[in-house]
Amino acid sequence: MRGRGLAAYSLGLYGFIYLPLAVMIAFSFNDARRNVAWKGFTGRWYSSLFHNVELLGALATTLELAAIAAAIATVLGLLSSYAMTRHASFRGRSLYGSLFLVPLMLPEIVIGVSLLSFFVRSRIPLNFWSLAFAHAMIALPYTTNSIRARLLSLKDGRLEEAAMDLGASDWQAFYKITLPLAWPAIFGGALLAFTVSFEDFVTSFFIAGIGIVTMPIKVYSMMKFGVTPEINALGCCLVLATVLLLAAHHFLTGEEESGRI
Numbered sequence: 001m002r003g004r005g006l007a008a009y010s011l012g013l014y015g016f017i018y019l020p021l022a023v024m025i026a027f028s029f030n031d032a033r034r035n036v037a038w039k040g041f042t043g044r045w046y047s048s049l050f051h052n053v054e055l056l057g058a059l060a061t062t063l064e065l066a067a068i069a070a071a072i073a074t075v076l077g078l079l080s081s082y083a084m085t086r087h088a089s090f091r092g093r094s095l096y097g098s099l100f101l102v103p104l105m106l107p108e109i110v111i112g113v114s115l116l117s118f119f120v121r122s123r124i125p126l127n128f129w130s131l132a133f134a135h136a137m138i139a140l141p142y143t144t145n146s147i148r149a150r151l152l153s154l155k156d157g158r159l160e161e162a163a164m165d166l167g168a169s170d171w172q173a174f175y176k177i178t179l180p181l182a183w184p185a186i187f188g189g190a191l192l193a194f195t196v197s198f199e200d201f202v203t204s205f206f207i208a209g210i211g212i213v214t215m216p217i218k219v220y221s222m223m224k225f226g227v228t229p230e231i232n233a234l235g236c237c238l239v240l241a242t243v244l245l246l247a248a249h250h251f252l253t254g255e256e257e258s259g260r261i
Contacts, residue, residue, distance in 0.1 A: 021239060025235075028046070028236045030042070030045075030229055031044075033229075045230050049230045049234055049237075052230060055215075055218060055234065058217070059215050061213060062198055062214045062216070065131060066135070066197035067194065069133075069193060070136075070139065070190050070193035072136035073135075073142070073190075073193040074143050074190045074193060076136070076144075077142075077147050077193075078143070078186060080100070080144050080148075081148035081150075082151065084097050085151040086151070086178075100145065108138075108203060111137075111138065111202075112205065112206035113206060115203065115207055119207065125209065126207055128209075128212055130209070135196070135203065136193075138197070138200065139194075142189060142196060143186075143189035143193050145189075146188055150182045150184070151178070151182055151185075154181055154182070159177050159178075160174070163176070163177050191245070200216065204217055205220075219231060
């Protein structure tokens with residue numbers, strides 16, 4: 001009885017998560033301008049999507065922005081995590097680590113308004129790069145916590161100490177020992193940072209300057225006239241790209257784990 005209840009709960013949970021995606025994918029092939037009723041099967045919305053210059057331009061901007069923000073957040077997260085785990089004696093370490101949790105607890109609208117006020121008062125122009133650094137700040141807690149947890153599991157730096165006892169420098173121990181062992185967490189943190197930047201709307205709405213249109217902002221503007229199946233087609237392509245990326249990540253990490261065994 002308990003097993004059946006758990007199975008029903010799991011089925012309901014997965015349905016709640018994935019059923020909207022299934023509906024979106026199905027309606028991307030709907031031969032109707034509005035997502036109200038099914039009127040037949042067609043693939044013309046995918047052709048229309050790849051000819052929609054504005055939407056593809058917004059997607060390209062979002063991908064570039066997310067890649068840059070993820071790169072910045074990953075590098076800073078790696079350095080911060082290494083400092084907190086391998087140099088645990090510096091003053092204020094606990095407070096330093098706790099500050100990385102603040103952006104996760106604050107409402108995003110508070111972060112957006114505060115960043116806007118900071119940029120305006122500092123006379124920093126609102127452009128692509130200011131938005132990229134804002135996204136990197138939002139994504140930094142995800143990369144830091146992911147990499148920090150991985151480094152804490154590596155026996156408190158004993159492997160690096162053993163390498164240095166054998167003649168390796170600090171940089172060599174970091175590059176040849178710490179970095180390869182932390183790579184799965186670094187890659188996972190980068191994916192999280194990319195996703196956080198990619199789907200961000202509130203901060204982008206406040207920080208994006210003139211001419212900077214991300215995909216969430218573009219979709220929001222299109223919703224005023226009704227979401228067309230082009231958005232469903234774009235969502236389907238993004239879901240497919242996500243599945244392929246997760247499969248690649250699973251393959252790489254699986255190969256790494258099997259190699260260790």
